Amino acid sequence: MTEALLSAKHLTKRFGGLAAVNDVSVDLWQGRIHAVIGPNGAGKSTLTNLLSGDLVPTSGAITLGGQEVTGWKPEKISRAGLGRSYQKTNIFLPFTVWENVRLAAQSRTPHAAAWLRRATDFAPGNERAANAIELAGLQHRKRAVAGTISHGEQRQLEIAMTLATDPKVLLLDEPLAGMGTAEAERMVQLLLRIKPQHAIMLVEHDMDAVFALADQLTVMVNGQVIASGTPAQVRADANVQSAYLGEEHA
Numbered sequence: 001m002t003e004a005l006l007s008a009k010h011l012t013k014r015f016g017g018l019a020a021v022n023d024v025s026v027d028l029w030q031g032r033i034h035a036v037i038g039p040n041g042a043g044k045s046t047l048t049n050l051l052s053g054d055l056v057p058t059s060g061a062i063t064l065g066g067q068e069v070t071g072w073k074p075e076k077i078s079r080a081g082l083g084r085s086y087q088k089t090n091i092f093l094p095f096t097v098w099e100n101v102r103l104a105a106q107s108r109t110p111h112a113a114a115w116l117r118r119a120t121d122f123a124p125g126n127e128r129a130a131n132a133i134e135l136a137g138l139q140h141r142k143r144a145v146a147g148t149i150s151h152g153e154q155r156q157l158e159i160a161m162t163l164a165t166d167p168k169v170l171l172l173d174e175p176l177a178g179m180g181t182a183e184a185e186r187m188v189q190l191l192l193r194i195k196p197q198h199a200i201m202l203v204e205h206d207m208d209a210v211f212a213l214a215d216q217l218t219v220m221v222n223g224q225v226i227a228s229g230t231p232a233q234v235r236a237d238a239n240v241q242s243a244y245l246g247e248e249h250a
Contacts, residue, residue, distance in 0.1 A: 003066065004029050005199040006082070006169045011050055011060035020046040022223040023060075028169055028199035033191065035202045035214035039243075043223040044203045045087065048171050051201070052084045053077040065168065079108075083167030087174050089154045093147035097138055097157055098129065100146055105129040105164035128164050135194060136160035137186065152183030156190060163194065170200045176209055188212060211235070219243070 004027035013021040021043045028034050036044050049055040051062060053074035062070045069077050092100050105128040133142055136156045141149055146157060155175055162170060175191070176184050188209055191200065204210050210217070210231075217234040219227045227237045234240055 005065060006051065006201075007063045008047075008051060009061050011047065011062070012058045013046055013050055013055060014058045019223050021050060021057075024218075024220070024223075024225055026201070026218060028201055030168070030199045031196050032215040033195055033200045033202055033213050034216040034218065035204060035210045036218045036220060037204065037207070037210060038220035041222070042220040044220055045173060046223075047220070048084065048173050048201070048203055052082060052171055078165065078167075081166075081168040082171065083162035083165050083169070084171035085155075085158050085162055085173055085175055087177065089151075089158055091146050091154060091157055091161065093145075095146055096142070097133065097144055097146055097149070097160075098142045100157055101132050101160050101164050102126065102129040104161035105132070108165055128166060132160040132163040135163055135190070137190060150183070152179050152186060155179070155183075155187060159190065159194075168198060170194070170198050171203075172200060173203045174205065175202070176204055176206045184209060 006028040008024065008026050011021055011024045012019060024043070024047055026034065036047065038044055046055065050057050053069070053072050053076070056071050060070070061068060064077065064080050064082055067080070069080060092103070102125060105125040108128065109125045133139055136159055138153065138156055138160060141153060146154065149157070159172070159175065176187050179187065184206065191202070191213055202210070202213065214231050217229065217231050218225055219234060219240050221243050226243060227234050227240045
């Protein structure tokens, strides 16, 4: 591949006199996981919100699939091929797993005018939903009500909903947060399954998972990048060890 699926150059976001993100650049490539790490308040979530269109950058540029999307609305960026998950699980708790994922797939069905036809009759949307549920490893929970499944399964469901929109780029904001060991391992395996077909940016505090998954690492502190490179390069960086990782990851 000759160009990144998503490229952000010199992004800055100011809130008054505070630069929450300051001159940050990142490239996301298909088949690679780019992890963004750093302490709380480093600007990781703000960066994610800039890339997804939830925030408009003060300066800098974002391209997605070769076209500039800087300042686009989130729904327009989503339709251009970007999907994201949030720190707080964002699902419809009273609906079943299948209904949640089918609704996400339905958003990509070009039949808005066919309002007399049942949404469940659209085969392409049903197929996307079924594929997403299988990828997420939730086939056995398809008919379960989302509010009754475990926290880890709810996080898997959110990613399944994102996959059902047929994204090329995925922004995943702390997908392993609050998980036990077994749930975290299932999530790691899910991310490895979807990695070949997607460019993924992973914001995560679980350093064991980060070093197991990431092909590229960017470390942010106080809104700025202090290091970027392969996991081995970042692990060996004295500034990173001092600011964030600590001796156990040296």
